[in-house]
Amino acid sequence: MSAQVPSIFSLGAAGLYVVVLLVCLLSALTAGRQRQPGAHRRMWTMIAFAFGAFALIRIGGFEEQLRDFLRAELRTGGGYDERRTIQRYVAFSVIAVVGGLFMWELFRQSRGLRGRRNIALFAAFAALAMMVMLIGLRIVSLHQIDVLLYGPTKLNWFIDIGATLTVLASAALYIRLVSRRA
Numbered sequence: 001m002s003a004q005v006p007s008i009f010s011l012g013a014a015g016l017y018v019v020v021l022l023v024c025l026l027s028a029l030t031a032g033r034q035r036q037p038g039a040h041r042r043m044w045t046m047i048a049f050a051f052g053a054f055a056l057i058r059i060g061g062f063e064e065q066l067r068d069f070l071r072a073e074l075r076t077g078g079g080y081d082e083r084r085t086i087q088r089y090v091a092f093s094v095i096a097v098v099g100g101l102f103m104w105e106l107f108r109q110s111r112g113l114r115g116r117r118n119i120a121l122f123a124a125f126a127a128l129a130m131m132v133m134l135i136g137l138r139i140v141s142l143h144q145i146d147v148l149l150y151g152p153t154k155l156n157w158f159i160d161i162g163a164t165l166t167v168l169a170s171a172a173l174y175i176r177l178v179s180r181r182a
Helices: 008-033 038-060 062-077 080-110 116-140 143-150 155-181
Strands: none
Touching: 008 038, 008 155, 038 062, 038 116, 038 155, 062 116, 080 116, 116 143, 116 155, 143 155
16 A cells, blocks of 8 residues: 555545535534534534544545555455455445435434424435445445446546535535524
């Protein structure tokens, strides 16, 4: 595993993640100051820390390092030729686990999802789930998934940027809605 300098795209993404981190922390502070439910403050803080971790992952190249490590382990263990089968199971597991957790949270939240501030928080949570799923799929690096993510449509960029901007917009909307109530 060689140490690589982050690309301009990785640095740009990390910069955007830091902006999202700051706005989410501001959302958490606003939730506390405006006496919103404690779960709101905790959720915005968790989303902020997740985007901080995403920034560090981008800058440090940890995604690539983990992918290289997993490939090296497969080569060492003699399973590299069967990696496609393994990758299919891992990709399915990533989609099933993250999708399942998302569906559970959707069900749980849908019962009490009233008001635009709750919808903004839920949209941010949903976009965070998309980011986690995307990172998991990029690490697995299954050829069929790679064609979708990195092919001519650059679905990877659309999902990454779209989910990040969704969190940013949701946090800004939350701040506006909650501050206006005061």
